[in-house]
Amino acid sequence: MMQNLDDWANGRRPNDLTTQAEAQSASALARATPLTASSTEIDIERFMGRWYVIANIPSAFDKGTINNIEEYTWDPIKRIVKVNFFYGNSRNERVSVLKQKAVVKNAANTEWAISPKIGLYLPVAIPYLIVDCADDYSSTIIGVPDRTYLWIMTRDPHPEASVVDGLLKKSQLLGYDIGIISMVPQKKICDVAPENDEEMDMVLIDSPR
Numbered sequence: 236m237m238q239n240l241d242d243w244a245n246g247r248r249p250n251d252l253t254t255q256a257e258a259q260s261a262s263a264l265a266r267a268t269p270l271t272a273s274s275t276e277i278d279i280e281r282f283m284g285r286w287y288v289i290a291n292i293p294s295a296f297d298k299g300t301i302n303n304i305e306e307y308t309w310d311p312i313k314r315i316v317k318v319n320f321f322y323g324n325s326r327n328e329r330v331s332v333l334k335q336k337a338v339v340k341n342a343a344n345t346e347w348a349i350s351p352k353i354g355l356y357l358p359v360a361i362p363y364l365i366v367d368c369a370d371d372y373s374s375t376i377i378g379v380p381d382r383t384y385l386w387i388m389t390r391d392p393h394p395e396a397s398v399v400d401g402l403l404k405k406s407q408l409l410g411y412d413i414g415i416i417s418m419v420p421q422k423k424i425c426d427v428a429p430e431n432d433e434e435m436d437m438v439l440i441d442s443p444r
Contacts, residue, residue, distance in 0.1 A: 258407055265410030269380040272346035272364040279344045281372050282365075283307045283316070286388035288419045289399055292411070294384050296351070299325055303421040305388060307372040314339060316347065337363060343382075367405055374402055378409065385411055398432055 287367060288303035297303055299440035307316050318335035337347040345368075348360035367376040374394070378387040387402045408412045 244281065259405065262407045262410055262412075265408065266382070268408060270366060270378045270382055271296060271340060271380070272343065272370065273366050274343055275341040275345070275368070277345055277365060278372075279316075279339065279370050280309055282344070282368065282375075283309050284390075286375065286390065287387055287421055287422070288388050289394060290385075290387040290403065290416050292383065292385040292416055296320070297322055301325060302330065302422060303419050318349065330426050340388040350382060352408075366409055367402075375407070376406055378411070382411055385416060387416075 236273065255256075273347060286307070288297075288305065291297065292301070292363045293299075297320070300322040302321070304321040306319045306321070309316055316337040316339065316340065318337055320333040320335060322333070323330050323332055333353040335349050336352070337349045338360070340346040340348055345365040347363040347365070349363045350356045350359055350361070362379050364380070365379050366378050367374075371376070372390070372391045374387075377388065378384065385406060387399075389398065389402075405415050406416065409437060
């Protein structure tokens, strides 16, 4: 059964009804326990950089937005990740940025505690779990323990349909209801040139696809 599910999640076999039923059963079983971060260690510096949000179960910050981009910068001195979350409104008229910082909580670098900045950094530690990362760091899946939120991200703003399908299937096996996952439009690419820690120059350019 597990080999069938692995093949199915990675697009190596047709979506036959038996395998779909096995996936639904595995998803229900996974939901019986809280989601946990991957135990496979990631190279924190390699994980940094720009990620495009391809699909999500959104939070209050990103619900109804488009062109979602996460940019991570590792601060080795403070051992925190600086996070800039860029997003556009639904009419694609402007780009906004939400600044956050994350403390890495485990040795595998896959469990973070996020604090958003609204004026000041809020005194909260929102769980941020890296539950899947491709071997070549081309895609990742981020979740939270109770599965209320999900972010599926890739390095490419327009990944192949087979890549997206595989990531959705992996999310299902992790206990997510794929029926409530929303696709995030990437209509434009945001080029970001940091001026300093507090200011950004942002230029929107047409997406090549």
